[in-house]
Amino acid sequence: MLPAKLLGWKPSSYEIYCQAYREFGGSVCNHPLVLKILEDRAPNQIQFFHKEANGKIVGAFFTDKCGEIIHPHKKIPVIFENIILPISPDLGSFYLPAKSKELSIRHKKQFLNFTYGVLNRRSICLVKDSFSKKTNKKRQSDMNKFLKNGGEVVSASSFSSEQLSAIYLKLSGMRWGSQHNHSDITELAEFIESIRTMIFGNVLFYKGEPCAYDLIYQAECNNWIYFDDHNGGIDTTIKDFSVGSLLLFANISEARNLCQQKNKEFIFSIGRSNDKWAYKKLWSNEIKLGKSIF
Template sequence: MLKKFLSGWKPSDAATYRRTYERFGGSVCAHPSILAHLDERGPEAVRFWHKEVDGEIVGAYFADGKDVIAHPASNVPVIFENIILPIDPEHRTWLPAKSKRLSGRHQGQFMNFAYGAVNPRAVCLVKGDFSSKTDKKRRAELNKFLNEGGEVRDIEGFSDRDLGEIYAELFTRRWHGELPCQRPEDLASFIGAIRPMMFGHILLYKGRPCAYDLIYAAECPRWIYFDDHNGGMDPDLNHFGLGSILLWLNIHAAKAHCATRDKEMIFSLGSANARWSYKKRWGDEHGLGRSVI
């Protein structure tokens, strides 16, 4: 508490945090609607703090009871990584909280956070452009899929329950129980709580869903942040390259969406990890910051 007081941070509330987020923006995991829903499901609510300079709020952040920038809710389809907090990028300060997954956008802004060798963690963000060769290959894969009974639909045509059931079934089929999945009803509840943030397409084969990535979008004043949480697909149809087709479609849709609003696209594929080396075909690794004091 002393560090907060000395660095100018004051206890705040969800309404103030939301207004600050609407002004400065942030990542998906820092979105006030995400935090509000997790508050309802978690063992305890997060705490909010804000800072003022000359009577004007220059930033806000959230933390759990141990001052970690994350939510204590468990078994939820949200990962707190590449965290962008709603803080004026021109304001350099001490951030009295802990994290190992702060976005590189905050590099040099917080005196008690470090990047580089002290923190090997990284996130994979989609590249700005792909080669004409890559686009041609993906388009050919898509056409083959469509010509053989495939279909592409926007998620807007599906209910919250539909999306929860489709994702749970395809995720389970893809990972064969290696990774845990939330219950369909819990997914539907989460999706319903943040429905305006849901984004993307579903692939169908002969009328049945066969591939779906759970993607959230947070629109901010200067950018739109897309978070590709994870995906599910029918392994019996791997010969179509469903994962590549779907990701290519979703990335292009995200770019078009940002272009119409004249905003930067930030599209996260999650943690950079040797196990998921395929991400390097789509994006570049960006180092994350960690608290050192």
């Protein structure tokens, strides 16, 4: 990998990175607040770089000490995938002095040392821009039936961070067969509180009890809002309704409406493509990710 300094990139700072992110945007995993949380927990693990043109910042990025676009601290529920770097789209084809297997398709043809497709099997599932009238009608009908039979859709903003943590861990435990204790609730609650301004979505209730919740983050910039559905849980004892699908429908609908209100592009990730999770194909398109090759 070629040295950054030889390619016009200067050693930079968190503050300049924030400036570039505000201007050019990014995804959730490389949002300045996420990086701050990671650095607070494991300081001095990443280095920043920026590029200037005519005295203006035209892009910035960061890497770990091995040159990879990632933060080595792993103990928070954020995954570095579909990385959109805060770099001007007008900046032509050039070599990016960094490594990754998770770069967004938005940078295709922008970086000479990244490839998409055959050499990188990784793909991200991005929710479709729209669904057919038939699909929307069926999903709305299912939602109406749920609401008429003891179901509720409650905004995540109605709950404290500790409540969201407890709901998430209980329902994800039911879904995945995992166990948790009080310290797990406290630890996750502290993280949720630290990233509270980025928390998005709803909690589904059935007959007065939480039955579905996904931990979703949102990252907003000048041109788009990026929603990242990290993971979630459901009450697996409920057989009358597909509460996971109902929740996803509610969250996608709300996210789309928010983007329309603000006249911003809608980007909603439901995570990595995997044949084990075939349901994702009903909601999303599989988009190839970029991998550095030299």
